[in-house]
Amino acid sequence: MIDIMPYLEILRYVLAGALLFGGAVFMIIGAVGMLRLPDFYARIHAAGITDTLATVMLIAGMMLHSGFTQTTAKLALVAIFLFLTSPTATHAVANAAHKAGLKPRLGKVQPPHPRDKMKGAK
Amino acid sequence: MIFVVTIMMTAAMAMILARLLRGPELYDRVLAVNSFGTKTVLFLCLFSFLIDRPDGIDIAILYALMNFIGTIAVLKFFRYRSLDIALAQMALRRAVSGEDR
Amino acid sequence: MGLDVSFDIFIVIDLIIMSMLLVVGIALVRLNNLFAVVMLYGVYSLLAAIWFVSLDAVDVAFTEAAVGAGISTVLMLGAMLLTSREAKPTPALRRWLSLGVVGVTGMALFYATFDMPNFGDANSPANSYVGLQYMYDTITEVGVPNVVTAILASYRAFDTFGEVVVVLTAGLGVMLILGIGTTRTRDGESPQSGDETTQSAPPVTTVLATENHHIVLQVVAKILIPIIVLYALYVQFHGDYGPGGGFQAGVIFASAVILYSLIFGMDETRRAIPAKVVQFGTALGVLIFGGLGLVTIAMGGKFLDYDVLTAADPILGQHVGILIIEVGVLVTVASVMLSIYYGFAGRYRELKDQDW
Numbered sequence: 001m002i003d004i005m006p007y008l009e010i011l012r013y014v015l016a017g018a019l020l021f022g023g024a025v026f027m028i029i030g031a032v033g034m035l036r037l038p039d040f041y042a043r044i045h046a047a048g049i050t051d052t053l054a055t056v057m058l059i060a061g062m063m064l065h066s067g068f069t070q071t072t073a074k075l076a077l078v079a080i081f082l083f084l085t086s087p088t089a090t091h092a093v094a095n096a097a098h099k100a101g102l103k104p105r106l107g108k109v110q111p112p113h114p115r116d117k118m119k120g121a122k
Numbered sequence: 123m124i125f126v127v128t129i130m131m132t133a134a135m136a137m138i139l140a141r142l143l144r145g146p147e148l149y150d151r152v153l154a155v156n157s158f159g160t161k162t163v164l165f166l167c168l169f170s171f172l173i174d175r176p177d178g179i180d181i182a183i184l185y186a187l188m189n190f191i192g193t194i195a196v197l198k199f200f201r202y203r204s205l206d207i208a209l210a211q212m213a214l215r216r217a218v219s220g221e222d223r
Numbered sequence: 224m225g226l227d228v229s230f231d232i233f234i235v236i237d238l239i240i241m242s243m244l245l246v247v248g249i250a251l252v253r254l255n256n257l258f259a260v261v262m263l264y265g266v267y268s269l270l271a272a273i274w275f276v277s278l279d280a281v282d283v284a285f286t287e288a289a290v291g292a293g294i295s296t297v298l299m300l301g302a303m304l305l306t307s308r309e310a311k312p313t314p315a316l317r318r319w320l321s322l323g324v325v326g327v328t329g330m331a332l333f334y335a336t337f338d339m340p341n342f343g344d345a346n347s348p349a350n351s352y353v354g355l356q357y358m359y360d361t362i363t364e365v366g367v368p369n370v371v372t373a374i375l376a377s378y379r380a381f382d383t384f385g386e387v388v389v390v391l392t393a394g395l396g397v398m399l400i401l402g403i404g405t406t407r408t409r410d411g412e413s414p415q416s417g418d419e420t421t422q423s424a425p426p427v428t429t430v431l432a433t434e435n436h437h438i439v440l441q442v443v444a445k446i447l448i449p450i451i452v453l454y455a456l457y458v459q460f461h462g463d464y465g466p467g468g469g470f471q472a473g474v475i476f477a478s479a480v481i482l483y484s485l486i487f488g489m490d491e492t493r494r495a496i497p498a499k500v501v502q503f504g505t506a507l508g509v510l511i512f513g514g515l516g517l518v519t520i521a522m523g524g525k526f527l528d529y530d531v532l533t534a535a536d537p538i539l540g541q542h543v544g545i546l547i548i549e550v551g552v553l554v555t556v557a558s559v560m561l562s563i564y565y566g567f568a569g570r571y572r573e574l575k576d577q578d579w
Contacts (some may be wrong), residue, residue, distance in 0.1 A: 027134045027161065030157075031134035034141045034154065040147055040149050040153070047156070050157055058127070059164070059167070071179060074179045081183060081187055082163060085187065085189065085190035086160050089189075089193040089194070090153065090156065092194060093149055096149065
């Protein structure tokens, strides 16, 4: 009978490292998307990556890293609150932009800005 | 390991900051601020691991809750130009006045 | 990792954070769109909080987090409501003049830094005299793990009393200038819907039946508001052990009410927390704080000397005293924040589309 506890401990740190690193990579991908994508509606997709997958991976990694302590519970709270607020805020932004008449960019055509359209009508 | 992840996080924050400064729409900026807030929350968690002081996570929880309020306030004020009226009421008023965008 | 490496780590992170702060600061000066400026202030506060954490000033960072992201954004938007959306261009002469003033002041401050002790210097004035004594004596005299709370609420309680009075004065000033929004006339309403607004908001169900795009916001806000209030209480009562205390808890509590009013409207909020209650609360907190001081005098101690509160155990007396004055701070800070918000939100002004 071999003692598996040390191996589990190593596995825990390896898994934590992988999750943290993966989360950071997704975070970078999301940030590059925020910077490079052509219009607002496309950028929301990039924000979605950071809000959901990267957040979950990073916090899961930190929870594994910290072990079973009070910090773990607090990190779980952070995850829950971020999961409640962040997508809701993104939804609100998208909803507001849509209601304000911001059109997505299709192909190479830049749709007219709602402000200009309003001026033209008056 | 955590240090490398933290540095990567600051790189992401710098990129979001660039988007925030460039705009061009107000909505881009709001999205960037919200995203920046999420990243700050995670950065604070990582950083409190780095300095081995779990108090930073309390601040992270607080930011996770507070950031939402700022975003909603900016959106509401930009859309309705008032802090006063209930959102549901605005929807009703639009429906009554037949203004449908 | 060796010790020298871990030293470098924080230098790197500090440099990154401070350069971001610098970029945000320059952008704040350069931008004309006030919406963007308000949002950048939020980002500035986020970065500043990180920087405070890295300086190991967790309580300061906590205050920055409580005030910077939520309430200051809302209040600055409220101030914008009364002004315009774009900053007016300043004349060239004044621009150069202010640049000169700022430059000279900056150079003077920079020159002053050479006289300051190094960061963490053991012989600096802050680390030698009374500060050192507080660090040594807190556990035996006050019995509170968080030294910041011990200094704020016990050793320097009189200073804190002054701060609470300053907060009260600020609230009174805003109330005097803007009112608290009770006696406003909402003449700015659009005419076809003016009849349904003033007193009775329509029941939410009818709105849900018609066209409501904010149902997600409403549901999430209903989940979040109790959590925020609960968190405010945690901050309030955990202040002896971790970062936090009455000031932060008051701001967080006010933020919960502000979130409610942002989603469900001021009329509903006034029904939940009437302006009279808010007005009463601003004074009540100071009364609790000062009243405790008078009680300690009556019981034979000095002003705000909590040792006499319980005859047997001075440490217990300290705990009780800190608990009571933190409640006073909470009540005053939350009420003042709400009264300022009520004042700004009550100044309703309908902007026309062509105004901006």
